[in-house]
Amino acid sequence: MFTRMRTVAVGALLVLGLAACGGEGAGGGGGAGAGEAPGDLTVGVSMPTQTSERWIADGNAVRDQLTAAGYQVDLQYANDDIPTQSQQIDQMVTSGADLLLVAAIDGTALSGQLQAAKDAGIPVVAYDRLIRESPNVDFYVTFDNFQVGVAQANALLRGMGLQNADGSPGPERGPVVVELFAGSLDDNNAFYFFDGAMSVLKPLIDDGTVRVKSGQTTIEQAATLRWAQETAQKRMEDLLTSSYNDGSSPDGVLSPYDGISRGVLTALQNAGFGTPAKPMPTVTGQDAEIASVKLIDDGVQSSTVFKDTRQLAEQAVVAAKAFLDGGTPEANDTTTYDNGVKVVPSYLLPVRTVFKADIAPVLVDSGYYTAEDVARGRQG
Ligand code: GAL
Numbered sequence: 444m445f446t447r448m449r450t451v452a453v454g455a456l457l458v459l460g461l462a463a464c465g466g467e468g469a470g471g472g473g474g475a476g477a478g479e480a481p482g483d484l485t486v487g488v489s490m491p492t493q494t495s496e497r498w499i500a501d502g503n504a505v506r507d508q509l510t511a512a513g514y515q516v517d518l519q520y521a522n523d524d525i526p527t528q529s530q531q532i533d534q535m536v537t538s539g540a541d542l543l544l545v546a547a548i549d550g551t552a553l554s555g556q557l558q559a560a561k562d563a564g565i566p567v568v569a570y571d572r573l574i575r576e577s578p579n580v581d582f583y584v585t586f587d588n589f590q591v592g593v594a595q596a597n598a599l600l601r602g603m604g605l606q607n608a609d610g611s612p613g614p615e616r617g618p619v620v621v622e623l624f625a626g627s628l629d630d631n632n633a634f635y636f637f638d639g640a641m642s643v644l645k646p647l648i649d650d651g652t653v654r655v656k657s658g659q660t661t662i663e664q665a666a667t668l669r670w671a672q673e674t675a676q677k678r679m680e681d682l683l684t685s686s687y688n689d690g691s692s693p694d695g696v697l698s699p700y701d702g703i704s705r706g707v708l709t710a711l712q713n714a715g716f717g718t719p720a721k722p723m724p725t726v727t728g729q730d731a732e733i734a735s736v737k738l739i740d741d742g743v744q745s746s747t748v749f750k751d752t753r754q755l756a757e758q759a760v761v762a763a764k765a766f767l768d769g770g771t772p773e774a775n776d777t778t779t780y781d782n783g784v785k786v787v788p789s790y791l792l793p794v795r796t797v798f799k800a801d802i803a804p805v806l807v808d809s810g811y812y813t814a815e816d817v818a819r820g821r822q823g
Pocket of ligand 1: 495497571572626630632633670700729730750
């Protein structure tokens with residue numbers, strides 16, 4: 444059905460093109476695919492920002508793997524600015540991209556662009572973040588985002604001694620004091636991470652084992668716009684001032700992303716945490732960004748959740764190739780990701796929690812980082 448609709452759309456474009464008679468061409472007749480050599484096909488890759496290592500790693504991995512498969516690649520970053528991302532995608536559509544791979548800044552802001560893509564017969568694959576409120580999302584490649592949240596909450600409990608590595612109850616009985624951070628409310632993933640984490644923490648909050656001293660337990664209260672490190676640092680400073688001015692200390696902080704973790708850790712360090720007399724609270728994370736892996740190695744950050752961007756890129760390429768060959772990619776989840784208009788068929792990848800002892804076996808032995816990268820806290 445997809446191929447048929449695409450053919451109709453391309454046909455309509457051709458008619459329009461002829462009618463325009465001498466107007467500027469669209470550059471390649473976007474959306475063409477089956478039967479064409481990969482070298483004649485362009486994949487538009489729209490990434491949110493270069494200020495976070497993780498998206499640079501994603502962009503590089505996707506570009507390299509698409510190029511290795513023979514495709515042309517138009518890779519753009521949008522500086523976390525919604526109008527910039529909209530413009531870049533508009534440009535990809537008008538210049539004749541054959542497929543779009545999009546990691547949205549604001550999951551609800553791209554309906555117009557996606558409609559234009561649909562009208563031009565261009566398949567759209569949402570990358571890592573679901574695009575919401577649009578029927579024109581054909582596939583979604585991501586990690587198991589709910590499980591990311593579950594893993595973060597378990598890592599928080601383990602770091603505070605409430606849980607052993609095998610999930611059994613740890614030596615610490617509580618009550619423990621924590622604060623909760625969440626991601627950006629315009630990113631659908633933030634809700635999955637928070638809900639996953641709360642599926643573990645809520646019963647413990649309810650029975651008094653875990654206490655959120657600030658009382659800020661809703662995702663709206665815990666949110667961090669654009670996942671920004673500085674915003675998280677500011678909120679942690681405010682929490683310390685408002686809720687810990689009585690000499691008490693948090694035992695742990697749930698953080699959904701390494702950039703947020705670094706903001707939280709900076710606030711804690713500035714308040715004197717991280718000494719034998721005032722140990723650093725357990726701080727979780729996500730993405731295994733190299734700066735945070737070093738902090739874990741140095742015993743500052745407790746853990747992160749590793750999402751192998753090489754695997755995500757690989758799945759994105761598999762999905763792109765399926766569409767460009769005129770078929771549809773194979774989903775392993777067809778129920779979870781309702782984008783407000785439809786359930787988007789998805790391919791979910793597993794995640795892995797990384798504590799200090801896991802850095803060598805999981806991140807270095809797999810070639811994700813070198814031991815030197817970890818020691819330096821940056822790549823290359
Ligand atoms: C989310 C993504 C996380 C993290 C965060 C901030 O959408 O799933 O892994 O990267 O954005 O960039």
